[in-house]
Amino acid sequence: xxxxxxLTASKGHRVCSGGMRVSSSWRWQLSQAMRLVLRWCRRQRGxxxxxxxxxxxxxxxxxxxSLYFNSLSNSDTLLDCAFEPVxxxxxxxxxxxxxxxxCLVTLLTSSVVVIVYLFVLPTILSxxxxxxxxxxxxxxxxxxxxxxxxxxxxxTTSAGHPPKDKVNFPSVSVCKKCVSPKPPRTHHxxxxxxxxxxxxxxxxxxNNCVGHFNHRYFFSFCVYMTLGCVYCSVSSRDLxxxxxxxxxxxxxxxxxxxTPRESTAHKSIIFLWVLTSSVAVALGGLTxxxxxxxxxxxxxVERHINRKEAKRLKEKGKVxxxxxxxxxxxxxxxxxxxxxxxxxxxRVLMPSTHPPSGDGIMWDYTFTRRDPMAI
Ligand SMILES: [Zn+2]
Ligand SMILES: [Zn+2]
Numbered sequence: 001x002x003x004x005x006x007l008t009a010s011k012g013h014r015v016c017s018g019g020m021r022v023s024s025s026w027r028w029q030l031s032q033a034m035r036l037v038l039r040w041c042r043r044q045r046g047x048x049x050x051x052x053x054x055x056x057x058x059x060x061x062x063x064x065x066s067l068y069f070n071s072l073s074n075s076d077t078l079l080d081c082a083f084e085p086v087x088x089x090x091x092x093x094x095x096x097x098x099x100x101x102x103c104l105v106t107l108l109t110s111s112v113v114v115i116v117y118l119f120v121l122p123t124i125l126s127x128x129x130x131x132x133x134x135x136x137x138x139x140x141x142x143x144x145x146x147x148x149x150x151x152x153x154x155x156t157t158s159a160g161h162p163p164k165d166k167v168n169f170p171s172v173s174v175c176k177k178c179v180s181p182k183p184p185r186t187h188h189x190x191x192x193x194x195x196x197x198x199x200x201x202x203x204x205x206x207n208n209c210v211g212h213f214n215h216r217y218f219f220s221f222c223v224y225m226t227l228g229c230v231y232c233s234v235s236s237r238d239l240x241x242x243x244x245x246x247x248x249x250x251x252x253x254x255x256x257x258x259t260p261r262e263s264t265a266h267k268s269i270i271f272l273w274v275l276t277s278s279v280a281v282a283l284g285g286l287t288x289x290x291x292x293x294x295x296x297x298x299x300x301v302e303r304h305i306n307r308k309e310a311k312r313l314k315e316k317g318k319v320x321x322x323x324x325x326x327x328x329x330x331x332x333x334x335x336x337x338x339x340x341x342x343x344x345x346x347r348v349l350m351p352s353t354h355p356p357s358g359d360g361i362m363w364d365y366t367f368t369r370r371d372p373m374a375i
Contacts (some may be wrong), residue, residue: 031061091191098191098207102155105205109151112232112276113144115268120236136235143228149351150221151206159211160197160360162186169361183361185212185324187301197360200299212360216335219294220348222287229280233273240273294335297325323365 034057124136162183163169171181175188175195182188187199189209198212210218243266249256250263258266293303302324310320325331333339337347337354347354358364 087190094191094202094204098204101204102207105151108275109147112272115272116140116232116236119265119268120232120239120272123239124235139231140235143224143231145351146224147221147228150217150224153353154203154210154214154217154221155206155208157208157214157217159199159209159215160213162195162197162361184363185299185302185360198299199301201301212356212358215299216337216356219287219290219335222283222290226280226284226287229276229283232276233280236269236273236276239269243267243269294331295328297322297331324363 121136121140125133128136162171162180164180167181169181169183172184173182174180175182175186177188177190177193178195180195182195183197185198186195188194189196189199189202191202192209196209196211198215200210200215200218202209203218206218208214246256246258246262246266247270290300293300296303298306302322306320306322313320326334334357336343337352337356338344346352
């Protein structure tokens with residue numbers, strides 16, 4: 001910026017370069033216009049008030065430059081500063097709405113469970129053969145336990161933060177908000193106002209950051225919640241069709257004579273089917289997106305960074321290689337903590353509190369798909 005201004009002054013015309021062209025152009029034009037106006041005023045009045053006005057203008061200009069000037073200042077920095085109040089508002093709203101969202105998830109899940117126990121399960125018990133009853137009881141309760149367990153753990157487990165008391169750990173940069181070193185894969189969460197190890201994203205539905213220590217809980221919750229919604233939606237489909245045709249009859253000239261319990265059942269089953277089907281589609285899409293990221297050994301944040309880096313290297317004729325991608329299956333084993341075959345049952349299909357591999361600070365870049373791993 002300094003260079004741009006000096007060139008501008010010495011040559012008497014606009015000389016800009018790169019990204020500075022647009023941002024410095026309008027400032028230069030404004031500055032020139034103000035200078036001409038003040039010179040004209042000074043000539044007209046011969047000093048006095050216009051001199052003081054000139055001094056004030058020069059002082060204001062120096063003050064303004066001193067507030068934002070450094071060698072890295074550009075239009076992006078200025079835009080960031082201008083939008084800082086907007087970011088602050090969004091972050092605070094997200095922080096406070098997190099509590100509301102957690103209550104909403106708990107309330108809606110509880111309402112679905114109550115409707116299933118009151119209206120769906122009695123129908124299954126009274127009309128289905130015993131082997132279907134057994135399957136529904138086992139599958140339904142297994143999904144319920146897995147959803148509740150993983151949601152509780154994802155919400156209450158800290159994603160992990162860089163140590164405050166230690167300084168001798170590998171870092172790739174310094175966080176400008178925390179003014180502390182950042183280990184690889186660590187990013188600052190503006191909602192939580194803290195750096196998060198292997199940060200994926202801030203989830204308002206959990207009111208928590210998703211990072212190194214709760215990534216598995218978050219993903220398992222998404223999977224089991226989707227499966228639970230698909231299960232409820234498919235199981236209550238026939239009941240929904242019956243309830244829907246019954247509700248249509250409410251608006252006929254001679255409405256059918258339903259008891260209050262039957263009317264409540266119809267409305268509850270319609271609510272259950274619409275809610276579980278919608279969540280199954282929306283959360284299913286999100287779960288597939290995260291499954292794709294895990295297969296590639298990336299977090300949501302790294303997805304954007306790696307794409308930019310791949311593009312930048314491609315322009316130079318080079319190929320980007322993600323150092324955290326250890327092969328599709330090994331990425332899954334690392335996330336799920338599967339070290340033995342039996343772990344697929346005890347750690348994936350059953351509730352498990354085992355910690356993730358590694359501390360989220362040191363990362364093994366030498367681990368490859370040829371390294372010995374249990375299948
Ligand atoms: Zn930070
Ligand atoms: Zn956060």
